[in-house]
Amino acid sequence: MTDFITNYMRYHPVRTQRGLEVLTGLVxxxxxxxxxxxxxxxxxxxxYAVIGFNIYWLYRSLTMSANAVSGYLNIQATQKTDWLExxxxxxxxxxxxxxxxxxxxxxxxxxxxxxLRRTLxxxxxxxxxxxxxxxxxxxxxxxxxxxxxxxxxxxxxxxRFGMLVTTYHPLTxxxxxxxxxxxxxxxxxxxxxxxxxxxxPIENITITTSDADSVxxxxxxxxxxxxxxxxxxxxxxxxxxPQFPFNNIDKVTAPVRIAELASGISQISGLKKxxxxxxxxxxxxxxxxxxxxxxxxxxxxxxxxWHINLKAYFALQGKVDVVPLFLxxxxxxxxxxTAWKTIVNRYKQVQRQAxxxxxxxxxxxxxxxxxxxxxxxxxxxxxFVFESHLLWSVNWFILTxxxxxxxxxxxxxxxxxxxxxxxxxxxxxxTLCLVGLLTIIVINTLLDPGKQQKAKALLHPxxxxxxxxxxxxxxxxxxxxxxxxxxxxxxxxxxxxxxxEKV
Numbered sequence: 049m050t051d052f053i054t055n056y057m058r059y060h061p062v063r064t065q066r067g068l069e070v071l072t073g074l075v076x077x078x079x080x081x082x083x084x085x086x087x088x089x090x091x092x093x094x095x096y097a098v099i100g101f102n103i104y105w106l107y108r109s110l111t112m113s114a115n116a117v118s119g120y121l122n123i124q125a126t127q128k129t130d131w132l133e134x135x136x137x138x139x140x141x142x143x144x145x146x147x148x149x150x151x152x153x154x155x156x157x158x159x160x161x162x163x164l165r166r167t168l169x170x171x172x173x174x175x176x177x178x179x180x181x182x183x184x185x186x187x188x189x190x191x192x193x194x195x196x197x198x199x200x201x202x203x204x205x206x207x208r209f210g211m212l213v214t215t216y217h218p219l220t221x222x223x224x225x226x227x228x229x230x231x232x233x234x235x236x237x238x239x240x241x242x243x244x245x246x247x248x249p250i251e252n253i254t255i256t257t258s259d260a261d262s263v264x265x266x267x268x269x270x271x272x273x274x275x276x277x278x279x280x281x282x283x284x285x286x287x288x289x290p291q292f293p294f295n296n297i298d299k300v301t302a303p304v305r306i307a308e309l310a311s312g313i314s315q316i317s318g319l320k321k322x323x324x325x326x327x328x329x330x331x332x333x334x335x336x337x338x339x340x341x342x343x344x345x346x347x348x349x350x351x352x353x354w355h356i357n358l359k360a361y362f363a364l365q366g367k368v369d370v371v372p373l374f375l376x377x378x379x380x381x382x383x384x385x386t387a388w389k390t391i392v393n394r395y396k397q398v399q400r401q402a403x404x405x406x407x408x409x410x411x412x413x414x415x416x417x418x419x420x421x422x423x424x425x426x427x428x429x430x431x432f433v434f435e436s437h438l439l440w441s442v443n444w445f446i447l448t449x450x451x452x453x454x455x456x457x458x459x460x461x462x463x464x465x466x467x468x469x470x471x472x473x474x475x476x477x478x479t480l481c482l483v484g485l486l487t488i489i490v491i492n493t494l495l496d497p498g499k500q501q502k503a504k505a506l507l508h509p510x511x512x513x514x515x516x517x518x519x520x521x522x523x524x525x526x527x528x529x530x531x532x533x534x535x536x537x538x539x540x541x542x543x544x545x546x547x548x549e550k551v
Contacts, residue, residue: 054416066540068409072438073538076531079442087454091461095470098450102477105447109484112317119290119316120491122374131270132175141277148252148277149182149210149242150269151336153234155227156260157188161197163261163380166295168201170262172208176269182211182242186234189216213241220347225544228352231257232345239336251283253336261380262331263295271373272333279371284364286357287333288326289373290315293381294496301387302514303521304394308381312495313488319372325432326370327354331377338364350543351404354433358407361429362414366421376495395529402533403543405437441531444522447478485515 057064086094135145154167164185171183185201187194198214205212217233219225235255242248254276258264268289276282292312297305318326328334330353339345342356342363349355361368382394411433415426451474455462462468489512499505536543 050416050419054419057413057416064413065409068412069406069537069540072405072408073534073536075438076441076534077538080445080531083445083450083453084457087457087461091454091458092466094450094454095461095466098446098454098470099473099477101443101446101450102474105443106477106481109481111321112314113484113487115317115320116313116487116491119320119372119374120494122320122372123290123316123376123495126271126374127265127267129267130175131267131274135270135274135277138274138278141274145273145277146177146180148254148273149180149248150176150254150256150272150333151182151184151235151238151242152256152258153184153186153231153238154258154260155186155230155234157191157230158193159260161200164197164201165204167258167260167262167264168205168208170264170266172205173266174264174269175267176273178208179210180273181209181269182213182238183209184234184238185212185214186230187214187216188230189218211241213238223347224350226350226352227257227259228345228349228355229347231352232347235336235339235344239340243336250336250340254287254333255336255339256331256333258331259379261295262291263378265289265375265377268373268375268377271375275371275373276333276335281367283335283337284360284367284369285334285338286328286360286368286370287373288315288319288328288370289331289375289377290319291330291377291379292492292495294376294378294498295380296383297381297496298498300381300383301390303517303525304381304383304390306515306518307394307398307521307525309492310488312376313491316491319370319374325428327357327432328370329353330379333373334360338368349406350400351406354404354407355410358411358414358429358433362418362421365418366425378497391525394525398525399529399533400543402437402440402530403537405440405530405534405537407433408437437534441527441534444527448519448522450474485518489515 082097083094086097135141152171154164156164168183171181172178174181183205185198187198194216202212202214215234215237217230219229223229235257238253238255239250242253243250254272256269256272272287275287276285279285290312293300293308297308300308315329332353338360339356342360345352345356346359357368357370382390382397384390384393411430415430418426451471455467455470458467490506493499493505493511494502505511533543
């Protein structure tokens with residue numbers, strides 16, 4: 049059976065791709081419709097499914113809390129360590145670390161100079177010597193002001209890095225607009241300069257792909273250098289730091305704020321719990337060797353971060369995993385000129401992120417096309433992709449209204465013992481999940497550099513008050529944009545890359 053599926057996928061790639069895209073959108077819609085239609089025809093089945101999912105969500109909340117607390121303690125310990133000194137004193141690294149170069153790709157289009165300066169300033173303040181940093185301003189050739197901005201920044205930051213170069217990405221046939229095609233071009237240009245022209249060994253180069261708004265902690269590259277030189281199989285690793293929207297979090301409206309903050313805690317927990325299952329997001333690092341082996345980022349894959357992780361995993365026989373860097377990278381929350389525009393901006397950003405559901409067809413195909421990777425190892429990856437994307441648009445419906453639908457639509461079931469107690473059991477289980485919410489609030493407060501008086505902030509009611517928006521924000525800023533992306537994929541109405549507005 050497996051051979052039949054594999055051969056079919058090889059000989060009918062277009063038909064297979066389209067069928068899997070339809071399936072990806074059909075699964076969440078089937079769950080949602082089952083809640084409503086099943087409540088009328090099979091209310092007991094729906095009730096037990098809702099209770100089972102609530103228990104699963106409680107398990108996720110408790111494990112997330114435990115891992116987030118542990119991750120927070122790791123961050124505190126990492127911040128107190130002098131990583132440059134460790135590089136200089138460790139017998140494994142002290143004689144070689146200076147021979148390694150760390151390339152930073154700042155992919156940008158139509159970004160304000162102030163935003164780019166903030167990122168460049170954070171790089172200029174690194175404890176790692178400037179000679180080991182190579183900064184690439186990855187511009188888009190189609191941007192009219194790109195050359196002017198490059199000239200200004202090159203003049204301002206001359207001499208502050210080992211090298212500061214600019215690339216101008218020309219969009220070519222077969223490419224789609226976005227960070228993915230830009231960073232692929234910039235990385236190849238960096239290889240030409242450093243490896244082909246300057247004859248630096250490709251094994252001695254790391255690549256960090258950065259969003260234009262990323263602000264790096266001053267020990268990021270010293271920590272990266274240390275981890276890169278000391279972990280086994282360094283050329284099969286991605287390196288990821290958790291990212292929090294601390295650059296402007298106090299300036300955005302409450303629904304957007306809570307949606308953004310929950311994401312950062314999820315990253316800490318994921319990095320602490322999973323390295324084999326975890327996927328890199330947004331700003332991350334890896335070796336140039338890995339990128340060169342797998343053919344860099346796909347120039348037509350908009351959700352590039354998860355996709356490069358999966359591409360490398362399958363291309364390198366499942367040897368790839370993620371090494372956590374427990375330092376916080378500060379980023380911008382989606383923001384616009386008004387509260388409503390900010391909400392719309394966040395919606396569009398989540399919609400683009402949810403377009404990562406395109407990785408579901410990809411991972412299913414690769415699952416069958418790579419029999420050399422152990423079955424259960426592949427299952428770890430595919431399960432995480434399914435869990436993350438296919439539940440993205442479903443969990444709100446189950447958790448928020450799932451316990452009320454059967455009794456509302458089926459009055460006969462409402463009069464049974466199970467129907468009478470369903471909402472009560474669900475409420476009890478979900479109340480216990482508040483442990484996870486409390487963890488999110490406390491750790492965000494402790495990590496936020498803008499809150500100087502941590503204890504006072506934790507006792508202030510306004511720290512907790514915005515979170516009453518969570519059910520509404522969860523629908524409009526998570527479930528709905530996710531469902532729209534999956535529906536567009538099912539219908540073949542593909543989205544285009546859109547730069548998230550920052551103010």
